Amino acid sequence: MTNGLDDVVAAETVLSDVDGAKGRLVIRGHAVEDLAAGWAFEDVVHLLLEGFVDGLPAGEDLRSAIGSARLGVFKRISPHLAALRDLEPVDALRAGLSLLADGDDLDTALQLVAAPAVITAARLRMGAAKTPVAPDPANTHSADFLRMISGRPATAHAASGLDSYLATVSDHGMNASTFTARTVASTQAGLGSAAIAGLCALKGPLHGGAPGPVLAMLDAIATPQAAHGWLAEALARGDRLMGFGHRIYRVRDPRADALKQAIARLSSDEELAGRIALAEAVETAALDLLRTAKPDRSLDTNVEFYTAALLEALGFPAQAFTCVFAAGRVVGWIAHAREQAMTGRLIRPQSRYIGPAPQIAA
Structure with a gap:
């Protein structure tokens, strides 16, 4: 049971x-x-x-x-x-x-x-x-x-x-x-x-997820260059990286790629393009760090990560x-x-x- x-x-x-x-x-x-x-x-x-x-x-x-x-x-x-x-x-x-x-x-x-x-x-x-x-x-x-x-x-x-x-x-x-x-x-x-x-x-x-905290994480990191260091410090403190890992998916959440492609279609705006570049840098750094820090766990990008970026781009508050x-x-x-x-x-x-x-x- x-x-x-x-x-x-x-x-x-x-x-x-x-x-x-x-x-x-x-x-x-x-x-x-x-x-x-x-x-x-x-x-x-x-x-x-x-x-x-x-x-x-x-x-x-x-x-x-x-x-x-x-x-x-x-x-x-x-x-x-x-x-x-x-x-x-x-x-x-x-x-x-x-x-x-x-x-x-x-x-x-x-x-x-x-x-x-x-x-x-x-x-x-x-x-x-x-x-x-x-x-x-x-x-x-x-x-x-x-x-x-x-x-x-x-x-x-x-x-x-x-x-x-x-x-x-x-x-x-x-x-x-x-x-x-x-x-x-x-x-x-x-x-x-x-x-x-x-x-x-x-x-x-526990069900609605954490797209709001994803935005807070992106705001705190601020630049693509800061992503790796900020995330490494967060993992060293034992913090959870928002937007990564899923109770069901043991590989990449297919919805994450679908939303990543959707937000890419909005990237003609210069300010938005910068935000997308930040999200991509954070994703790349997070996946690299998680594979090293927690090799026994499957912690890939989930739907919440690009939900946050897409809904923010569309004008919805967290x-x-x-x-x-x-x-x-x-x-x-x-x-x-x-x-x-x-x-x-x-x-x-x-x-x-x-x-x-x-x-x-x-």
């Missing part, structure tokens, strides 16, 4: 397969690298939800439906925005999701897909003493997410970069938040309950990184929730009691 349920198969799924030994992630028949290289987020939504949500449109019809859902979410949460202003972004997202419907139909699914972008953007603008920007249903989801944050139209490269990120994190096997969402869905609770439960699990630092993660993963939660609900089985594992026995009266 293992308290973390490692290697326990809890469900059969058609949605994704994680092969940690080979460094491979397959999402419904497609390598994650292929999705990140050019799929729009709307196409990933169709890929994951097809067959699980009745009446799901495709192509431009789905893009339009998600756009309309963004507008519907904005109208629903607008009367409550003042109450979200002082919450941390992830807490504001959780509260905002609770205002939405909790069914299992197409409208509920699309509102949940749309909501993280709308709520996160509104909360960030209010936190900066700016007025929330209403969605534009004519935009793609990624372009509108960026526009709702900055107040300006997104460039094609930026929208494509966010598409790559959302596709990359859309699903990842039976992780903690996905298992939580499936467990809630197995009780016949609605999709809203399953998504909120998934978000609550994602909020925990405090919102978990919300942006949720904006991609929510479609996976919905798909898994529907897949579980369609089995009709309640998830009810056993436990082994190891506490004291009752005292028997003499």
Whole structure:
């Protein structure tokens, strides 16, 4: 028995397969690298939800439906925005999701897909003493997410970069938040309950990861020339190097390369190019030092390292990184929730009691 349920198969799924030994992630028949290289987020939504949500449109019809859902979410949460202003972004997202419907139909699914972008953007603008920007249903989801944050139209490269990120994190096997969402869905609770439960699990630092601390590390190192010395000192102190190592992957996390390629497409800006050069120098130095310092452990680049660089380049503050993660993963939660609900089985594992026995009266 293992308290973390490692290697326990809890469900059969058609949605994704994680092969940690080979460094491979397959999402419904497609390598994650292929999705990140050019799929729009709307196409990933169709890929994951097809067959699980009745009446799901495709192509431009789905893009339009998600756009309309963004507008519907904005109208629903607008009367409550003042109450979200002082919450941390992830807490504001959780509260905002609770205002939405909790069914299992197409409208509920699309509102949940749309909501993280709308709520996160509104909360960030209010936190900066700016007025929330209403969605534009004519935009793609990624372009509108960026526009709702900055107040300006997104460039094609930026929208494509966010598409790559959302596709990359859309699903990842039976992780903690996905298992939580499936467990809630197995009780016949609605999709809203399953998504909120998934978000609550994602909020925990052992699952949501460390892209924020990656930025702090890059800021502290500051220049490519300082990378090796700074990292060597950190390892000598026993510090963990943020963005390296993964519980599942024993080789390089395939999502790291997908995001590295996505950020490279944004590198025409001189300041951004410098930041990318710093990240690459830190990665090279860290991998060299880790191979020497910990030869018995597989500590390669994980998704968090280039997540930090990419989301920073797209204009997201570190405090919102978990919300942006949720904006991609929510479609996976919905798909898994529907897949579980369609089995009709309640998830009810056993436990082994190891506490004291009752005292028997003499």
